[in-house]
Amino acid sequence: xxxxxxxxxxxxxxxxxxxxxxxxxxxxxxxxxxxxxxxxxxxxxxxxxxxxxxxxxxxxxxxxxxxxxxxxxxxxxxxxxxxxxxxxxxxxxxxxxxxxxxxxxxxxxxxxxxxxxxxxxxxxxxxxxxxxxxxxxxxxxxxxxxxxxxxxxxxxxxxxxxxxxxxxxxxxxxxxxxxxxxxxxxxxxxxxxxxxxxxxxxxxxxxxxxxxxxxxxxxxxxxxxxxxxxxxxxxxxxxxxxxxxxxxxxxxxxxxxxxxxxxxxxxxxxxxxxxxxxxxxxxxxxxxxxxxxxxxxxxxxxxxxxxxxxxxxxxxxxxxxxxxxxxxxxxxxxxxxxxxxxxxxxxxxxxxxxxxxxxxxxxxxxxxxxxxxxxxxxxxxxxxxxxxxxxxxxxxxxxxxxxxxxxxxxxxxxxxxxxxxxxxxxxxxxxxxxxxxxxxxxxxxxxxxxxxxxxxxxxxxxxxxxxxxxxxxxxxxxxxxxx
Amino acid sequence: xxxxxxxxxxxxxxxxxxxxxxxxxxxxxxxxxxxxxxxxxxxxxxxxxxxxxxxxxxxxxxxxxxxxxxxxxxxxxxxxxxxxxxxxxxxxxxxxxxxxxx
Numbered sequence: 095x096x097x098x099x100x101x102x103x104x105x106x107x108x109x110x111x112x113x114x115x116x117x118x119x120x121x122x123x124x125x126x127x128x129x130x131x132x133x134x135x136x137x138x139x140x141x142x143x144x145x146x147x148x149x150x151x152x153x154x155x156x157x158x159x160x161x162x163x164x165x166x167x168x169x170x171x172x173x174x175x176x177x178x179x180x181x182x183x184x185x186x187x188x189x190x191x192x193x194x195x196x197x198x199x200x201x202x203x204x205x206x207x208x209x210x211x212x213x214x215x216x217x218x219x220x221x222x223x224x225x226x227x228x229x230x231x232x233x234x235x236x237x238x239x240x241x242x243x244x245x246x247x248x249x250x251x252x253x254x255x256x257x258x259x260x261x262x263x264x265x266x267x268x269x270x271x272x273x274x275x276x277x278x279x280x281x282x283x284x285x286x287x288x289x290x291x292x293x294x295x296x297x298x299x300x301x302x303x304x305x306x307x308x309x310x311x312x313x314x315x316x317x318x319x320x321x322x323x324x325x326x327x328x329x330x331x332x333x334x335x336x337x338x339x340x341x342x343x344x345x346x347x348x349x350x351x352x353x354x355x356x357x358x359x360x361x362x363x364x365x366x367x368x369x370x371x372x373x374x375x376x377x378x379x380x381x382x383x384x385x386x387x388x389x390x391x392x393x394x395x396x397x398x399x400x401x402x403x404x405x406x407x408x409x410x411x412x413x414x415x416x417x418x419x420x421x422x423x424x425x426x427x428x429x430x431x432x433x434x435x436x437x438x439x440x441x442x443x444x445x446x447x448x449x450x451x452x453x454x455x456x457x458x459x460x461x462x463x464x465x466x467x468x469x470x471x472x473x474x475x476x477x478x479x480x481x482x483x484x485x486x487x488x489x490x491x492x493x494x495x496x497x498x499x500x501x502x503x504x505x506x507x508x509x510x511x512x513x514x515x516x517x518x519x520x521x522x523x524x525x526x527x528x529x530x531x532x533x534x535x536x537x538x539x540x541x542x543x544x545x546x547x548x549x550x551x552x553x554x555x556x557x558x559x560x561x562x563x564x565x566x567x568x569x570x571x572x573x574x575x576x577x
Numbered sequence: 578x579x580x581x582x583x584x585x586x587x588x589x590x591x592x593x594x595x596x597x598x599x600x601x602x603x604x605x606x607x608x609x610x611x612x613x614x615x616x617x618x619x620x621x622x623x624x625x626x627x628x629x630x631x632x633x634x635x636x637x638x639x640x641x642x643x644x645x646x647x648x649x650x651x652x653x654x655x656x657x658x659x660x661x662x663x664x665x666x667x668x669x670x671x672x673x674x675x676x677x678x679x
Contacts, residue, residue, distance in 0.1 A: 217640060224647045231654045235661070244662045245674040248607060251655050255614040256601060262621035262644060263594055266637075270583060270628035275636060293587075320677045 102152045102160045105140040105168055109205040112136030116198045126193050130183050133197040137176040137204075144168055151572040156276045157218040158209075159347075162569035166416060167211035167343040174335045174423050175204040177544060181427070182328040184541040185434045189237065196236055203229035203332065207340035214351060216265045216275035219344060223261070223308070226337060227254045233332070234325040240441075246324020253307065253317045261304025267297030277351035284352060295359075302363060308341040311401065312370040315394045322390035327442050330386060331430035334393050335423045342400060342419065346412060350573075355407035364405055368497060371398030372504040379511045386444040388511060389429055392470060395504060396422050399485055402497045406488040409570065414484040416566045421469065421477035421555060428466035428548040432459055435541055449515060451523035458542070460519045462549045469552050471512040472505050477555040586627030593620035607662070607671050611655050618648045 100107065115136075116129055144165060152160040179200060186193040206226030213219045231254070235247025269275050271294040272283040284290075306314040322330050349355055375395030382388040400422070403414035436443035436452075436459065443449070453460035469476035482505065489498040555562050597617035601610050622641040629637015659669065666673050 217636075217643065220640070220643060220647075224650070228647070228650050228654055231651075231658070235658055238661050241665050242676055244658060244665055245676055248655070248658045248662055248671075248674060251651070251658060252601070252607075252610050252614060255611075255651055255655075256598075256617065258647075259594070259597070259614060259617035259621055262618065263590070263624055266590070266621055266624035266628050266640075267587070269625065269637070269640075270587060270631060273632040273634070275640075323677050 098152075099154050102147060102150070102154065103158070104143040104147075105172065106205060106208050108136055108140045108143065109201055109208065113198055113201045113205065116194070116201065120194045120198070124192065124194050126183075126187060129194045129197045130179070133179050133201060134176065136201065137172055137179065141169065141172050141176070144172065149568075149572065157215045158212045159214045160212055162572035163343065163347060163412075164212040164573075166566065166569045167339070168208055170419060170423060171204060171207050171211065171336050171340060174339070174427060175200065175332070177427050177431075177548065178328050178332045178336075180544040181331065181431045181434050181541060184537045185326065185328050185437065187537060188437075188439050190439075191237060191239070196233070199229045199233050199236075200332070203233060204336065207336045210340040211343035211347070213344065214277045214347065216269065220262065220265070222340075222344075224258065226340065227258065230254075230329075230333065230337065233329045234321055236329065237326050240324075242324040243326070244324075246321045249324075250317055250321045257304045257307030257314065260300045260307075264297045264300030264302075264304065267293050267300065271297065277348055281352040281354075284354065290357070298354075298360065299363075302367075305341060305345055306367065309338055309345075309397050310390075310394055311367050311397050312374045312394065313367075315371070315374070318394055319387045319390040322393075323384060323386045323444065327386075327430050327434035327437055330389075331427050331434070334389070334426045334430065338393070338397060339419050339423060342397075342404070342415065346404060346415060349404075349407070350412075361405060361407075364401060365494075365497065368398045368401035368405060369500050371395060371401065372500055373398075376504045376507040376511075380507070382511070383446045384444050385433060385446060385449065385515065386430075386442065388515070389426070389433075392508065392511075393422075393426065395508060396470070398504070399482065399501060402494070402501055403485040403488045405494060405497065406492045408488070408492065410491055411488040412570060412573075413563070413566055414481075414488040416570070417484045417559070417562065418481035420562060420566075421481035421552070424548055424552045424555070425466045425469040425476075425478055428462060428545065428552060429470065431541070431545050431548065432463040432466065435459060435538075435545065446515065446518055450518045450521050452519040454522070459545070462545050464516050464519065465549050465552060467512040467516055469556065471509045475553065475556050477552045477559075480556055480559040580630070581627075583627055583631045586630070587624055590620045590624035590627060593617075593623065605671050607659050607669050607674075610671060611652065611659070615648055615652065618644055 112132060116132055119128060147165055186196060203226050206222050206229060209218060209222030213222055231247055231251045234250050235243045237243045271291055272280050274280060310318040354360055372395050375391045375398060379388050379391035400415055400418050403411045403418060433443055469478035472478045472482040486498060594617050597613045597620060601613035604610050604613060622644040625637040625640040663669060
């Protein structure tokens with residue numbers, strides 16, 4: 095351990111410090127505002143220290159590596175978590191439960207995802223994953239008086255522990271064969287053998303189960319709709335973005351460092367998973383009347399799209415994944431942010447009926463939600479369109495015609511259910527009673543401003559993607575010399 | 578003292594893992610499901626120890642300590658959730674927790 099290691103791990107250390115501080119403050123005095131303030135400041139400072147690391151590539155052997163890909167993912171995760179925190183305040187202020195621990199758990203979950211994306215060793219992977227998972231169990235069941243919350247929490251807990259066991263057993267088998275747990279050394283081993291031993295293949299197969307569960311891709315997606323529905327809306331936003339994005343970051347790091355793209359059978363498994371995710375996600379979303387479940391199935395499909403770019407297995411593919419992750423994060427947060435904004439003290443606004451005629455009651459909210467849904471559907475001038483275009487380009491570039499065809503076909507299917515929600519929002523309804531608003535105007539303004547920033551970001555990336563593309567390219571310059 | 582061959586150790590771990598998997602799939606009592614998952618996690622831990630012993634490295638045992646620590650954290654959260662669920666549903670049957678479907 096060198097002193098400079100601390101400098102490069104500063105964003106993570108700040109999160110650790112903030113979590114500890116939050117815990118101590120809760121012990122002294124419970125105050126929602128103070129905890130919220132600490133959380134926001136911690137995120138901002140962490141992002142600031144991360145900016146100092148820009149352009150560096152630093153190894154902290156054997157566990158971590160701080161390169162362009164890691165910094166990109168850290169930045170994405172920290173900013174996403176910041177936005178989720180901003181959206182959470184108004185949401186939890188309305189509720190009776192003790193709110194302070196929520197931020198503590200949120201910081202811990204963010205920390206876990208951060209460890210995940212910079213790890214290059216099975217132990218670091220495992221620690222990051224479990225910090226993220228255990229924090230998520232409690233976050234999902236946070237509103238404990240709601241029956242759905244408990245149910246979602248216990249379902250997620252059992253299935254996540256099950257998938258962790260698969261992942262661990264897979265890692266143990268890989269370790270038994272290769273004698274190392276660090277990704278680059280596994281890569282060295284893989285280069286030295288011409289044919290993979292059966293035990294190693296089994297290990298990789300079991301690991302795919304664990305990774306696939308976290309990503310929520312078919313056939314490991316069964317938890318997604320229930321957890322999305324039962325969890326509080328800001329937590330749902332967090333699961334849809336940080337938890338999945340962190341795992342995607344890890345997957346790409348593992349594959350590039352271990353150079354696992356060469357194996358046709360591994361690629362075949364992921365191709366099947368990608369196609370199944372796109373099809374199942376979109377087809378099952380068609381018959382949903384619950385917005386949160388609809389978005390859950392849509393996120394399964396979106397992870398399928400991301401896998402198409404991942405399967406390209408070259409620099410363009412990684413760029414496409416990065417861009418799509420940014421676009422998907424912004425739009426997912428925006429969509430769940432609207433759900434959080436419209437939720438009342440009784441339940442989350444998750445029924446399609448809650449959105450009927452929304453445009454005539456709350457035009458601004460409806461406009462933002464429309465924009466987010468259009469971006470998810472991939473309509474031009476939105477971030478989602480450019481992202482999808484990027485993925486198509488990477489797919490065409492590597493001549494994966496089947497995947498490209500499925501992507502286009504699924505985008506058309508997807509359009510239907512997004513438009514269905516939009517149509518409901520613009521439907522004329524007879525005199526509806528506006529929900530009672532108990533929030534302080536400053537609070538609803540803060541949430542509104544957050545949503546407006548998200549919408550502006552989304553349109554800006556959609557209209558003028560060059561700056562983001564250049565940013566991603568600059569960061570990826572210090573990643574993957576193998577390509 | 579004879580050392581155990583790696584294959585036999587992994588076979589034992591694999592059998593334990595499958596027992597855990599089958600029982601988590603067929604049990605309907607949530608506490609038993611939790612126990613079954615613990616068996617699977619410990620099977621993975623055993624596999625790590627066997628692998629560590631093969632390479633004569635401490636990593637396998639370090640990993641095992643991590644695994645039991647994580648399992649303990651998981652069980653504590655899990656039991657708290659089960660208590661809450663029992664409070665709401667008055668049963669531990671996992672089929673009762675089916676408000677959400679589709």
